[in-house]
Structure formats: C-alpha cells, structure tokens
Amino acid sequence: MLVNLLKKTIHNLYLIYVDNFLIEKGKYRVGVLVDKIIGKAWYQVDNLYFLLSVLSINERKFITREGHTGYNFVMQTIYSALKEGGNFIDVGANMGYMSLSAANFLKEKGTVYSFEPSPREYKRLLTNIEYNRITNIKAINKGISKIQEYSELNLAAVSRSGMNSRHEITSKIDDKVISEFIPIELAYG
Numbered sequence: 001m002l003v004n005l006l007k008k009t010i011h012n013l014y015l016i017y018v019d020n021f022l023i024e025k026g027k028y029r030v031g032v033l034v035d036k037i038i039g040k041a042w043y044q045v046d047n048l049y050f051l052l053s054v055l056s057i058n059e060r061k062f063i064t065r066e067g068h069t070g071y072n073f074v075m076q077t078i079y080s081a082l083k084e085g086g087n088f089i090d091v092g093a094n095m096g097y098m099s100l101s102a103a104n105f106l107k108e109k110g111t112v113y114s115f116e117p118s119p120r121e122y123k124r125l126l127t128n129i130e131y132n133r134i135t136n137i138k139a140i141n142k143g144i145s146k147i148q149e150y151s152e153l154n155l156a157a158v159s160r161s162g163m164n165s166r167h168e169i170t171s172k173i174d175d176k177v178i179s180e181f182i183p184i185e186l187a188y189g
Contacts, residue, residue: 015060
C-alpha cells in the first residue's frame with residue numbers, strides 16, 4: 001500500500017512536470033525512466049482497480065480523470081444493452097477497462113470474452129482481472145480474424161499501447177511478436 005502511494009506520488013510529480021514545463025524535449029525520456037524505475041501503480045476507476053502506466057497517453061487520462069468521461073457514454077450504452085444479462089465480447093481488450101467494467105456490471109448474469117493478442121497487454125489484463133477478483137471473464141490471448149492464422153503483431157511503444165496492429169504502424173514500435181488470430185466462433189469451442 002505504501003509502495004503504491006509512493007509510485008502514485010512520483011506519477012503525479014511527473015504529470016505536473018509534463019503539464020507545466022515549457023520545453024517539450026526530454027519529457028518522453030523522463031517518462032520512460034519513471035515507467036522503468038518506478039513502474040505502474042494501482043488506481044481506482046469506477047470501483048475497480050487498474051495497474052496504470054504514467055507513460056501511456058490513454059492511461060494518463062484515467063489517472064487524471066480528464067478523459068475518463070469520454071468512456072461514460074460508451075459504458076452506459078453497454079450497461080443498457082446488458083441490463084438483462086448476456087455476454088459481452090471485447091476485441092482488443094488491452095488492459096481490460098471495458099471487460100472488467102462489463103463483468104462487474106453483469107456479475108453472475110453473464111460472461112465477458114476478452115480477446116487480446118499482445119502478450120504484453122494480455123499479461124496486464126490477467127493481472128487486473130485477478131486483482132479485482134472477477135470470475136466471469138474468459139481472457140483469450142488471441143486476436144480475431146476471418147480465418148485461423150498466426151500473424152506478426154507490431155507492438156506499439158508503451159505510450160501508445162492501444163495502437164498495436166498487424167499492419168505497419170507509424171508510431172514507434174517496441175517489438176514484433178507472432179500472435180494467433182481466430183474466427184470468433186472458435187473461441188466458444
């Protein structure tokens with residue numbers, strides 16, 4: 001608990017630096033150092049906990065709560081569709097915000113199927129599921145495709161982890177991995 005509080009304090013100092021220091025050069029490198037040395041911290045978002053990186057542009061919005069409101073409309077639409085129960089499929093689940101939120105809403109009334117082909121994001125998805133003790137998610141370390149195939153997946157830099165793609169990407173690539181992609185009907189087999 002104390003370690004997490006220290007991490008969050010350093011994250012907040014970094015965010016103050018990013019927002020207030022006029023010279024842009026070097027901010028990303030400082031963020032990389034913070035991410036490597038300090039690491040991710042646990043943050044509460046909508047009564048769930050997520051391991052978030054201060055380096056990730058999307059995750060920063062959850063940390064500061066500034067961009068979180070953009071998800072409210074999407075999540076309210078999902079909740080409305082699931083109010084009677086059912087299944088939810090999250091393709092490209094990343095850290096699992098939508099998956100965990102839907103699973104938490106459904107409880108025993110349904111199942112969430114979370115597809116994440118990136119081993120890096122899949123590991124954190126599993127960590128977030130386990131930390132929140134959610135049992136109605138089936139996390140699948142595969143992507144969705146028309147046919148079953150193995151394909152190269154470009155892993156974007158941690159700052160843009162939502163940009164992973166099978167296609168060439170213009171942002172910085174951290175790594176390339178071979179991932180399995182399957183038709184969605186195979187996931188239920």
